[in-house]
Amino acid sequence: MAATLLSLRDVVVRYGDTIALQIAALDLHSGEILAIIGPNGSGKSTLLRVMGLLQRPSDGTVMFRGENAFDGNLLRLRRRCATVFQEPLLLNATVYENAVLGLKLRGLSNHEIARRLDPWLERLGIAHLRQRFARSLSGGEAQRTSLVRALVLEPEILLLDEPFAALDPTSREALLRDFQAILNDCKITAVFVTHDRNEAFGLAGRIAVLHHGRMAQIGAREDVFHRPESEIVADIVGIENRLPGVVEDCDGRYVIIRVNQIWLRVAGRLTPGIRVIVCLRPESLMISRDNFRASDYNRLTGTIKGVLAGLMHQRITLECNGLPLVALIERQPCVNLKLAEREMVTITFSSSAAHIIIAH
């Protein structure tokens, strides 16, 4: 178990009468990468500011390596962190002057600054822009400058608030690749806020889901994305098919769940009679035209309500016995099937693809 770098206990942030953030406990371990996801206004940025020691919580404690951050020498601890925001927020100066700003603020010598800065400028591919003025940079170049400004500080915690969200897709993907390589090579402890599920899943080891300022779930990325604990989390991580049903039978390995007049067979162990929600990722649904019956379970007949073309996937909305379903089918198979609205199709899924949430 890695050392705990930062731990939040009973942290509350209030804006007037409204509670923006309420976190009972959150620990950040040395070397881990934590993503914070959640809808707009769920308190993600507030949490990041508290973790970056930029905002004093209204209540509760924030411990940085066992030291109470907001009671002690805040500046000294804050200087062991570095925050990057969605906008590059550069000073009206050159790339070089912006990149060295944090080092200058810490009173480092010019020699030391040059020694530390050059490798990072190279690494982020902006060494040739040293003398360029910040305002003449493209969005990607500016955000790279902002990242260098933070990385060169070699912070114990790197905090990022939607760092790639404002970039165009090409520079975003390029920067994402570079950033991922840096995270892997440098064993950086990082916390980042994102709206992008792919980004969260791709970069982070652990994911925290915020909803209305509270921690809806925190855990390993596979758990959060494939085994959400609540319907809210299932929704936030993109599980669009959530079918309410009742457990009818259980043989120890599989449960039979009735959803409307459909019977589903799902891996798991549950007592018959309890109410559940069956979660199915849109990409785990398969669509076919044949009516071959291999099994009575997990085999639905439905009508196509809509086909939305996408670059990688086609998004098919369906209706099965009054149940709305969404399926994401890879583009080519979808084109081969020539799926069109109002057609009847067979929908199948594997019994291990479904995840069950106990309904409350």
Add this chain to the structure above:
Amino acid sequence: MELIWHGVLKAAELVFGLDGEVWSITWRSLQISGCATFISLLIGMPLGIALALARFPGRATTVALINTGMGLPPVVVGLFISIFLWRSGPLGFLELIYTPAAMVIAQVIIAFPIVAGLTMASFQALDPKLALQLLGIGASKPQLLWLLVREAKLPLLAAVMAGFGGVISEVGASMMVGGNIRNQTRVLTTATVLETGKGNFEIAIALGLILLGLTFAINLLLTRIQQREQLRWPRLS
């Protein structure tokens, strides 16, 4: 027309002939208004920064007062300063009426709201997230303030020059509290009024031209700074 042409020639002779009195009046104007501008900066800049960055009760009222102060009629300022500094007034014991010090006081009252208002505007034009970002890379509170001042330096320079331009060209208050006493409180504006009244148009024009030259130089500098900050607008059709 001949009067003007004649006046201009005479003015040139006075200016370039280094007429003692004209130059001493100019120098006095610069001293008094320069001193007033300096004091206005000491008061107006911290006030403007505080109004832009801090949240405190009565802030809205203070901002409204400052905005009103930016357009304060100099004669009104002159009237009130005169009342206060009058021999029998509340501050009469200071014996400041009809001294350069009185003029400086009046000009500070005129200039500091201009400086405060423009300082506030230049700070409010900064991205509020910039402050958070600077803290986020380890700036202390004093470092943060210094970096923000540096970032707003061009509009701040505009505040300085607008304050100076406001007081160097002001006549009402200087006349009322200074008294336009020769070799003591006579400045470019009050001298221009006097010489015009006496019909000495050549000297009046000379003084006017010097004043015009000064304010033009200030405004030229101000405009260049503002143009440098101007973002390029697309051609609108």
